[in-house]
Each structure stands twice: as structure tokens, then as C-alpha cells.
Amino acid sequence: MTESKRAPLPHDFHPPVPSFTVVSEDLAAGSELGDGQLRAGGNHSPHLRWEGFPKETKSFAVTCFDPDAPTGSGFWHWVLFDLPASVTELPPGAGGGKFEGLPAGAVHARSDYGSKEFGGAAPPAGERHRYVFTVYALDAEKLGPDSEASPAVVGFNLRFHTLARGHLIGEYESPAQG
Structure with missing residues (x-):
């Protein structure tokens, strides 16, 4: 996929808001996803840490979108919300398995894989895809939807409750077959 034909990011359709910093010990901006972040490599969500968000933030949401x-509508790999404002870091693997490192009350909605956890990268052979890890600073302690919500419903609610957001983009290309 050439740069000029790249699809817009999910938050390109939302009102502009201030940005803040999102970093990872597992992923540098624009770098290749690690083996652990692949569907075939264990579906381990990367470490994420954020700072510089508005002081009036009441909770956070974290998503990963390809x-x-x-598909014509992208692919949601991770939809997590209702993280307390005191949580500014998630350890590697917090998005799956035993959910170690997630605070009580955090809610996973289903991804486009149909599971309520982080699902790793698995683009078609020979295609390079972007994986947009976004952290949203929200104006409400509870976003509203429950874990049965679709990514679209969560995104609709994020549109109206986001004070600021930051993101980190990794990439991955599945080896060509043949």
C-alpha cells in the first residue's frame, strides 16, 4: 500500500483535541511490532505509558486500530476503557491472558476478532499495515458502554468525551507467500 493511498486514522473523523505523549518500552513510533504483538506470536499488548494529558481527566481509554x-472499515485489535485517571501506564501483556496490570473496573469491549482482549497483528501476506495505539483522556469516570459494545459504539462515545488523545503507531508486514 503506497503512502498516498493510506487510509485515514480513526480519530481523523473526530473533532480536533489537544495531544499528549504516549511511549512504549516495546515499540518506538514507526517501528516494527515485536513478535509478541503478532496474532501468531501470542497476542501480547505492548507496554504503554502516557503523560501530558489535561488535569481534568477523569478516565482513559486505549485502542489499537489497523x-x-x-475491510473497508479497518480492523479493531483492542478496545479498553474505564481506566481510572490515576493509571498512566499498562505493563506488557495487560490486554490479555490473566489481564495482569489492569485496574479493577477496566472494561474490554470486543475486538473485531470477537474477543474481549488485545488481538495481535495478522495482515494478509505481503502487506504492510499500521497499528495505531491510541490513549484517550476522557471527561467522565465511566464511558457508558459495557463489554458487549461494538468498537463503533465505543468510538461514538469517545467522540463526545475525549479531552485529549495521544497515539503511537507501529507497523508490521507479513512475509509474502511463495
Whole structure:
């Protein structure tokens, strides 16, 4: 997929808001996802830490979205919300398994894999895709939806409750077959 044909990011359709910093010990901006973040490599969500968000933040949401998926609507790999404002870091693997490192009350909605956890990258062979890890600073302690909500419903609620957001983009290309 050429740069000029790249799909927009999910928050390109939301009102502009201030940004803040999101970093990871597992992923540098624009770098290749690690083996652990792949569907075939264990579906381990990366470490994420954020700072510089508004002081009036009441909770956070974290998503991972592949805008380059050949679906016409992208692909949601992770939808997590109702993280307390005191939580500014998630350890590696917090998005799955025993959910170690997630605070009580955090809610996973289902991903486009159909599971309520982080699902790793698995683009079609020979395609390079972007994986947009976004942290949203929200104006409410509870976003509203429950764990049965679709990513679209969560996104609708994020549109109206986001004070600021930051993101980190990694990439991955599945080896070409043949």
C-alpha cells in the first residue's frame, strides 16, 4: 500500500483535541511490532505509558486500530476503557491472558476478532499495515458502554468525551507467500 493511498486514522473523523505523549518500552513510533504483538506470536499488548494529558481527566481509554485492513472499515485489535485517571501506564501483556496490570473496573469491549482482549497483528501476506495505539483522556469516570459494545459504539462515545488523545503507531508486514 503506497503512502498516498493510506487510509485515514480513526480519530481523523473526530473533532480536533489537544495531544499528549504516549511511549512504549516495546515499540518506538514507526517501528516494527515485536513478535509478541503478532496474532501468531501470542497476542501480547505492548507496554504503554502516557503523560501530558489535561488535569481534568477523569478516565482513559486505549485502542489499537489497523486502518489498512482490507475491510473497508479497518480492523479493531483492542478496545479498553474505564481506566481510572490515576493509571498512566499498562505493563506488557495487560490486554490479555490473566489481564495482569489492569485496574479493577477496566472494561474490554470486543475486538473485531470477537474477543474481549488485545488481538495481535495478522495482515494478509505481503502487506504492510499500521497499528495505531491510541490513549484517550476522557471527561467522565465511566464511558457508558459495557463489554458487549461494538468498537463503533465505543468510538461514538469517545467522540463526545475525549479531552485529549495521544497515539503511537507501529507497523508490521507479513512475509509474502511463495
